[in-house]
Amino acid sequence: MAAEPLITISDVRAAAGRISGVAHRTPVLTSRTLDQLTNAAVLLKGENLQRAGAFKFRGAYNKIATLSDDELARGVCTWSSGNHAQAVALASALVGTKATVLMPEDAPSAKRAATEGYGATVVTYDRYRQDREVLARELAEERGLVPVPAFDDPMVMAGQGTAALELIEDAGAIDTLVVPVSGGGLMAGCGTAARALLPNVELIGVEPAAGDDTARSLAAGERVRIDVPHTIADGQQVEIPGALTFEVNRRQVDEILLVSDEALIATMAFLFERLKIVVEPSGASALAAVLTDPDRFAGRRVGVVLSGGNVDMDRFTSLIGATA
Amino acid sequence: MAAEPLITISDVRAAAGRISGVAHRTPVLTSRTLDQLTNAAVLLKGENLQRAGAFKFRGAYNKIATLSDDELARGVCTWSSGNHAQAVALASALVGTKATVLMPEDAPSAKRAATEGYGATVVTYDRYRQDREVLARELAEERGLVPVPAFDDPMVMAGQGTAALELIEDAGAIDTLVVPVSGGGLMAGCGTAARALLPNVELIGVEPAAGDDTARSLAAGERVRIDVPHTIADGQQVEIPGALTFEVNRRQVDEILLVSDEALIATMAFLFERLKIVVEPSGASALAAVLTDPDRFAGRRVGVVLSGGNVDMDRFTSLIGATA
Numbered sequence: 073m074a075a076e077p078l079i080t081i082s083d084v085r086a087a088a089g090r091i092s093g094v095a096h097r098t099p100v101l102t103s104r105t106l107d108q109l110t111n112a113a114v115l116l117k118g119e120n121l122q123r124a125g126a127f128k129f130r131g132a133y134n135k136i137a138t139l140s141d142d143e144l145a146r147g148v149c150t151w152s153s154g155n156h157a158q159a160v161a162l163a164s165a166l167v168g169t170k171a172t173v174l175m176p177e178d179a180p181s182a183k184r185a186a187t188e189g190y191g192a193t194v195v196t197y198d199r200y201r202q203d204r205e206v207l208a209r210e211l212a213e214e215r216g217l218v219p220v221p222a223f224d225d226p227m228v229m230a231g232q233g234t235a236a237l238e239l240i241e242d243a244g245a246i247d248t249l250v251v252p253v254s255g256g257g258l259m260a261g262c263g264t265a266a267r268a269l270l271p272n273v274e275l276i277g278v279e280p281a282a283g284d285d286t287a288r289s290l291a292a293g294e295r296v297r298i299d300v301p302h303t304i305a306d307g308q309q310v311e312i313p314g315a316l317t318f319e320v321n322r323r324q325v326d327e328i329l330l331v332s333d334e335a336l337i338a339t340m341a342f343l344f345e346r347l348k349i350v351v352e353p354s355g356a357s358a359l360a361a362v363l364t365d366p367d368r369f370a371g372r373r374v375g376v377v378l379s380g381g382n383v384d385m386d387r388f389t390s391l392i393g394a395t396a
Numbered sequence: 397m398a399a400e401p402l403i404t405i406s407d408v409r410a411a412a413g414r415i416s417g418v419a420h421r422t423p424v425l426t427s428r429t430l431d432q433l434t435n436a437a438v439l440l441k442g443e444n445l446q447r448a449g450a451f452k453f454r455g456a457y458n459k460i461a462t463l464s465d466d467e468l469a470r471g472v473c474t475w476s477s478g479n480h481a482q483a484v485a486l487a488s489a490l491v492g493t494k495a496t497v498l499m500p501e502d503a504p505s506a507k508r509a510a511t512e513g514y515g516a517t518v519v520t521y522d523r524y525r526q527d528r529e530v531l532a533r534e535l536a537e538e539r540g541l542v543p544v545p546a547f548d549d550p551m552v553m554a555g556q557g558t559a560a561l562e563l564i565e566d567a568g569a570i571d572t573l574v575v576p577v578s579g580g581g582l583m584a585g586c587g588t589a590a591r592a593l594l595p596n597v598e599l600i601g602v603e604p605a606a607g608d609d610t611a612r613s614l615a616a617g618e619r620v621r622i623d624v625p626h627t628i629a630d631g632q633q634v635e636i637p638g639a640l641t642f643e644v645n646r647r648q649v650d651e652i653l654l655v656s657d658e659a660l661i662a663t664m665a666f667l668f669e670r671l672k673i674v675v676e677p678s679g680a681s682a683l684a685a686v687l688t689d690p691d692r693f694a695g696r697r698v699g700v701v702l703s704g705g706n707v708d709m710d711r712f713t714s715l716i717g718a719t720a
Contacts, residue, residue, distance in 0.1 A: 099423040120672045341709060348444045348705030350672040381672030385665060389713045
């Protein structure tokens with residue numbers, strides 16, 4: 073007998089209620105050119121336009137908004153140098169708690185500044201000598217802080233699922249949902265929402281070719297650890313799927329597709345020139361998979377999550393310029 | 397006694413009905429950072445995300461969709477090397493008529509290709525030796541084509557007004573509406589819609605400092621012609637306001653603000669990095685005016701039209717790089 077699911081559509085709907093009026097209800101973008109290129113109807117969920125620049129705000133806010141008064145008085149902590157850090161910092165400011173974020177000493181100063189700009193305290197560590205998860209646990213214990221994981225948490229997963237819920241509510245039924253996969257929280261939440269609303273929907277995750285830990289894990293039937301992947305998709309450089317996210321994804325994901333860095337760059341350029349939007353490498357991965365193999369999607373209504381847009385102009389132009 | 401207005405809110409509402417399901421209902425974007433910078437609530441109408449990349453599609457489609465069967469059988473013509481050309485080409489394809497577009501021989505090949513990509517026929521002329529309006533009239537007469545002006549036409553103005561109608565419907569009441577001004581069609585339509593819905597709304601137009609023909613014309617009480625303005629805002633390089641648009645705008649516009657090219661570039665960079673969107677120089681002008689003098693807008697709910705996003709990556713990076 074199968075164990076109870078870790079999250080259900082009810083959890084996603086509850087999250088939708090919590091984030092309503094706080095998170096942006098991001099637009100579903102379409103493009104005639106894109107539909108012609110793919111011979112499909114492609115519906116882009118623009119999470120690059122989300123607050124703090126990525127879907128991460130949904131899960132972080134959903135988690136933090138459900139903490140007790142006592143927990144809120146103590147504050148939260150997390151470990152990330154990326155989009156989750158900014159999401160936790162912003163959500164904490166909005167809910168009225170204090171966020172402490174562990175970041176490597178050599179994290180880009182812009183990311184540190186953005187996180188501090190939302191009012192969080194940044195604690196740095198030496199990424200070559202110290203284990204951040206151990207440090208985070210110590211920090212949480214010492215200071216009595218509540219950890220807000222980046223993906224491996226039911227409330228975080230349920231929050232991320234609101235992206236798919238909104239996509240389907242706003243754009244109608246889809247045949248296929250294509251979602252970037254890193255730790256797997258977005259895939260788990262969006263897959264849960266989509267499958268509940270549309271039992272026959274096909275669920276596809278996308279990883280960078282160099283960072284195929286979820287693809288390998290699904291093939292192996294258990295979580296597989298890989299080396300830190302070398303890819304421009306800095307939002308997808310995880311070594312192993314989450315324990316909880318993997319439990320959800322193994323039950324419902326139909327396929328993982330892999331994309332090259334070159335395809336990510338071409339997709340970022342396409343989105344800039346044709347859709348007039350800025351998407352970071354990992355944020356472009358789901359659409360890159362569709363553009364890499366359009367025949368796979370022909371004739372279908374395809375929902376695609378553009379998961380984030382946090383790439384500064386210098387990096388954007390140097391990535392694009394490298395292949396121009 | 398005042399003459400009848402050239403367009404009313406009824407015309408804008410009729411246009412909204414015509415473009416419904418055809419034009420994108422573009423999102424209203426907001427940013428906490430932007431609100432903090434300005435000490436205002438800024439509501440950005442993202443017409444850079446409109447079909448064919450600019451608000452121009454609204455007016456072109458509204459005009460072409462109301463032509464008679466006989467006119468549609470003959471086809472339409474226009475003269476533009478910019479966003480209006482693409483808008484007419486796309487609207488014609490959707491309505492099922494043939495578009496002929498007069499473009500200078502030296503128009504950027506990308507713009508010509510985009511226009512032809514929508515199925516239009518491009519006819520070139522020598523911009524140093526030939527007058528395009530005379531040529532367009534000849535072309536229309538010779539071939540029996542219906543002219544679709546870029547701004548100086550009630551149906552075109554009414555179509556552009558749907559941008560403000562949607563903004564107010566979606567974001568609620570505003571105190572001030574800030575709109576880029578070139579030929580004046582967007583300002584005329586949006587001003588008409590906003591003033592009808594919100595009688596006390598302040599209506600502000602924005603021109604590049606070098607292209608202040610509408611500011612001068614309003615000050616003089618009659619249309620003033622200036623030299624072709626030297627500005628990066630290629631969508632706002634007109635020499636004189638339209639006859640009809642000026643009649644509408646002189647009655648209702650409260651003020652014209654002027655912005656420097658440097659402010660346009662800084663605003664484009666801000667929109668890229670913080671809002672994750674691509675906006676062309678003229679498309680950034682209304683927000684640039686707000687950012688140039690935020691005190692002018694403090695404490696208000698300010699609607700701002702981002703009018704277009706048609707700037708290719710090379711030009712974007714060279715503009716931004718020039719001041720970085």
